[in-house]
Amino acid sequence: MSVERLINSSQAAREFTGIVELREKEKGHDRSPVFIVASTYIEQGSEGLRRLNPRINEIKGSGEFDELAFRRLAIQEQDSLILNHAAVILGVCIIAIENMWGDAVFREEDMIGRFNSAVGRTIVPEWEHSGEKTIPLFEKEWKKIDELRKIDPSFSVIIARGMDMLPEGIKRLLEQSGAAPVIRGKLLIPFNRQTLELIKKSKG
Numbered sequence: 001m002s003v004e005r006l007i008n009s010s011q012a013a014r015e016f017t018g019i020v021e022l023r024e025k026e027k028g029h030d031r032s033p034v035f036i037v038a039s040t041y042i043e044q045g046s047e048g049l050r051r052l053n054p055r056i057n058e059i060k061g062s063g064e065f066d067e068l069a070f071r072r073l074a075i076q077e078q079d080s081l082i083l084n085h086a087a088v089i090l091g092v093c094i095i096a097i098e099n100m101w102g103d104a105v106f107r108e109e110d111m112i113g114r115f116n117s118a119v120g121r122t123i124v125p126e127w128e129h130s131g132e133k134t135i136p137l138f139e140k141e142w143k144k145i146d147e148l149r150k151i152d153p154s155f156s157v158i159i160a161r162g163m164d165m166l167p168e169g170i171k172r173l174l175e176q177s178g179a180a181p182v183i184r185g186k187l188l189i190p191f192n193r194q195t196l197e198l199i200k201k202s203k204g
């Protein structure tokens with residue numbers, strides 16, 4: 001399993017999302033298609049990062065994994081590290097946006113906790129939140145998000161062209177991590193397609 005297969009193979013995407021959907025149902029959770037696909041990206045990204053651990057440990061030894069060590073990875077390994085990291089960030093941000101739309105509250109602590117759990121035991125450092133636990137949305141802010149959701153129920157359009165309406169905590173994770181260009185360039189289109197397909201399936 002891998003993010004590369006997730007975004008390039010429709011069959012693999014259905015298999016991966018099906019595993020997550022079944023597991024959530026077995027737990028008694030009624031999850032939305034958005035949550036299912038976003039969680040799949042988090043899981044595949046997390047697994048991809050951990051698969052790189054042996055190679056990263058070999059390169060860095062007892063030292064730090066700095067820019068020089070990164071450049072000693074093969075190009076394919078560099079690309080995989082960047083892509084899997086971006087997949088985790090996309091997934092946690094989409095879930096945060098969907099929850100924000102549903103509750104009219106942004107819970108940065110939940111988003112950062114989900115991210116840190118996914119990157120645990122990998123080379124990616126944990127993220128610190130700003131200290132704001134919950135940030136209520138003004139009605140006009142919620143309406144803007146809802147308008148874009150009606151255009152694109154996967155919420156991916158908000159990351160593509162609605163960043164200005166997002167709370168600082170989400171923008172900070174997307175931008176300061178350096179993942180935003182990779183998300184927009186490689187992940188948003190397959191994420192959007194897979195989510196819309198699952199939404200259609202869920203409606204019968």
